[in-house]
Structure formats: structure tokens, C-alpha cells
Amino acid sequence: MEAYLTFNGNAAEALAFYAKCLGGKIEFSMTFAESPMGAQTPDNYKDKIMHATLTARGQKLMASDAPPEYKFEGYKGFSLSVQAKDVKEGEQLFSALSAGGKVAMPYAATFWSPGFGMLEDKFGVPWMINVDHPPA
Incomplete structure (x- = not known):
């Protein structure tokens, strides 16, 4: 089982922080602009992360920024x-x-x-x- 975190527009910054803290490496990262939906993505969201994968300590952590049409509601009920x-x-x-x-x-x-x-x-x-x- 692997965790997948959704961020409020700061996934790239968070993953870089986790890579540094945990001695990990970002193995894959794609922005919304680089995706097949890039042309339909609002300009202010094109550089946000559509999907990324970090490996650290023998584990994988995946993440993205919440798509612009979804409200980010924070994190609840897990650690x-x-x-x-x-x-x-x-x-x-x-x-x-x-x-x-x-x-x-x-x-x-x-x-x-x-x-x-x-x-x-x-x-x-x-x-x-x-x-x-x-x-x-």
C-alpha cells in the first residue's frame, strides 16, 4: 500500500522538502501543462503537479496538486x-x-x-x- 497526497498548489515544493528530509529522490513529475489536458488547463495552473512520485527509505510516496475544479480541504484522519x-x-x-x-x-x-x-x-x-x- 502506498500513500497518495493531494496538495493545495504546492506539491512540487512539498516533494522537494520530503526528498531532502527523507534522503529520497523524485522519480517522476508531470505538470498539468505537460499532460494531455494541458491545452484545457488554466494558465495559472499549468505549472502545478498533475502526478509525481518520490522514493525514499525503500518506499514510494505519490502526490499531485488538487485540480483547479476541486476544493482542497486539508488532511484528516491519517498520519x-x-x-x-x-x-x-x-x-x-x-x-x-x-x-x-x-x-x-x-x-x-x-x-x-x-x-x-x-x-x-x-x-x-x-x-x-x-x-x-x-x-x-
Whole structure:
């Protein structure tokens, strides 16, 4: 299963941010102007992302900007979860993704994890960073 995020006109900026934070790479990106519907796309929307794919940490994240005829309503009822290999990597991921955003639960040890935190990034996307306990 893979996540597909819709953005409010800033998908290119968000994906570049995620690539930097997660050590990933944008593998594919197509604007509305580059699509078969390019001629019908309003001029102020031609440079928006119709579809893009980011790979990072062995996973794929897909995204687009909401088409101009659809109202963007934000994000509700989910979080993107990233498993860190250790507490230090978790701290780095949490710090990078929370820059300019809002911390919902500070990164700290919990009863299930030596490192866990929740945040909303500067684009409004909710994230959880988690470190598994080492095997017994």
C-alpha cells in the first residue's frame, strides 16, 4: 500500500522538502501543462503537479496538486509513519520534518519505543516518527 497526497498548489515544493528530509529522490513529475489536458488547463495552473512520485527509505510516496475544479480541504484522519533505525536517526527525521510545522507530540521515549514523536509538517501533512525496540 502506498500513500497518495493531494496538495493545495504546492506539491512540487512539498516533494522537494520530503526528498531532502527523507534522503529520497523524485522519480517522476508531470505538470498539468505537460499532460494531455494541458491545452484545457488554466494558465495559472499549468505549472502545478498533475502526478509525481518520490522514493525514499525503500518506499514510494505519490502526490499531485488538487485540480483547479476541486476544493482542497486539508488532511484528516491519517498520519504518514516513518520507522527510524535508531533514536538518533529518529531525532534527525523528526527535526527535519517538523521544521516550519507544528509538533503534536515531542520526540521522546515512550513505553513502546525508545523514540517516538508526532508532527504536522509545514504543508499540513501529519507524520509519526517511530523507533522499534531492539529485539530481546
